[in-house]
Amino acid sequence: MNQQQNKVLKVVLVGDGGVGKTSYIKRYITGHFETKHIATVGIESNPITLHTNKGIFRLNVWDCAGMEVFGGMRTEYYHCADAAIIMFSSDNKTSLESVGHWYQSLRTVCPAIPIILVCNKTDLPKNERKITSMEIIRATDIFGTTSYPISVKVNGNLQLPFLQCIRSHMNDSSIQLIESPPISVPSIDINKKSVIDLPRVRVHIEEKEDMKSIRRKELYKQLTSILDELEQLE
Ligand SMILES: Nc1nc2c(ncn2[C@@H]2O[C@H](COP(=O)(O)OP(=O)(O)OP(=O)(O)O)[C@@H](O)[C@H]2O)c(=O)[nH]1
Ligand SMILES: [Mg+2]
Numbered sequence: 001m002n003q004q005q006n007k008v009l010k011v012v013l014v015g016d017g018g019v020g021k022t023s024y025i026k027r028y029i030t031g032h033f034e035t036k037h038i039a040t041v042g043i044e045s046n047p048i049t050l051h052t053n054k055g056i057f058r059l060n061v062w063d064c065a066g067m068e069v070f071g072g073m074r075t076e077y078y079h080c081a082d083a084a085i086i087m088f089s090s091d092n093k094t095s096l097e098s099v100g101h102w103y104q105s106l107r108t109v110c111p112a113i114p115i116i117l118v119c120n121k122t123d124l125p126k127n128e129r130k131i132t133s134m135e136i137i138r139a140t141d142i143f144g145t146t147s148y149p150i151s152v153k154v155n156g157n158l159q160l161p162f163l164q165c166i167r168s169h170m171n172d173s174s175i176q177l178i179e180s181p182p183i184s185v186p187s188i189d190i191n192k193k194s195v196i197d198l199p200r201v202r203v204h205i206e207e208k209e210d211m212k213s214i215r216r217k218e219l220y221k222q223l224t225s226i227l228d229e230l231e232q233l234e
Contacts, residue, residue: 008058011165012078014102015087016095017066020120023152024087025063028162033153040065043077050162051179057166073101078109083165089121090149093130096139103143114168117147118161123154 013021023034025046040063048059062081065071078084086102088095099117106115119136140147146164150157159177167175 006056006058008060009082009165009169010062010080011059011162012062012064012081012084012106013087014064014072014084014106015066015118016089016092016098017070017072019066019087019089019092019095020152021063021066021087024120024150024158025061027152027155028158039067039070041070042074043071048162050159050166050177052163052166053174053176053178054170054172059162059165061162073105075105075109078106081106081110081113082169083113084110084115085118085161085165086115087118087120088131090119090129090131091121091124096131096135099139099143114165115143115145116161116164116168117143117145119147119149120152122149122156123151 013025015021017039018037022038022040022044025044025048026032026034028048029046042065044063046061046063048061050057050059062077064074064077084106086099086106088099096119103115106113117136117140119131136147136149146168148157148160148164150161152158163175163177167173
């Protein structure tokens with residue numbers, strides 16, 4: 001094993017209330033998707049272990065309250081952080097506008113740590129999304145960082161922000177995960193909403209099948225007319 005085995009990093013996870021920070025950690029560690037918003041008070045520290053080609057990394061993720069009334073933006077939580085994640089959510093434009101405040105508050109305590117942006121709730125349908133890809137690209141450029149779209153609900157890209165924290169902290173982009181996180185397979189949460197969603201998914205698949213069979217018929221028609229023509233020429 002190499003020297004980086006069991007390296008411990010402190011990662012602070014911040015962002016406006018309700019963007020999905022606690023759901024993210026809970027989903028990553030236990031696989032459970034919390035459908036309710038139970039506002040975090042102060043901070044909750046959660047250990048996460050990542051197995052990489054450069055050894056084992058233990059991330060102590062400090063899930064910070066987003067709502068100021070419960071201790072949001074309390075800079076004392078940021079001391080000795082090795083990396084930070086600022087989360088916003090696709091259905092909440094204000095949460096993207098707040099990224100600058102979170103960024104500034106982090107920078108006052110940690111002037112040089114890597115800060116990664118994460119856009120959560122990318123599973124939401126277009127009509128519920130309030131943030132465009134261009135706006136995310138612009139924010140990523142302004143803060144000179146990396147951003148990741150994730151969905152805690154459907155388990156999309158959950159490991160990437162943590163991996164990027166390690167890569168940036170170690171200044172080593174060749175670090176790869178060698179073991180999948182416990183919940184890497186996309187899943188559908190079986191709650192009321194998902195059950196309602198399921199027939200829509202099925203309809204979508206059936207629509208795709210219909211399109212295929214229509215195209216197959218068209219091609220078959222074209223083929224028979226070519227064969228007919230060839231036959232006539234002989
Ligand atoms: N559709 C969708 N909803 C999500 C997703 N992730 C979290 N949520 C919902 O967002 C709500 C808020 O989630 P929390 O994790 O409690 O939010 P938080 O950022 O920890 O909020 P504070 O603790 O107040 O800072 C919950 O109702 C979650 O079910 C997601 O990927 N998609
Ligand atoms: Mg929370």
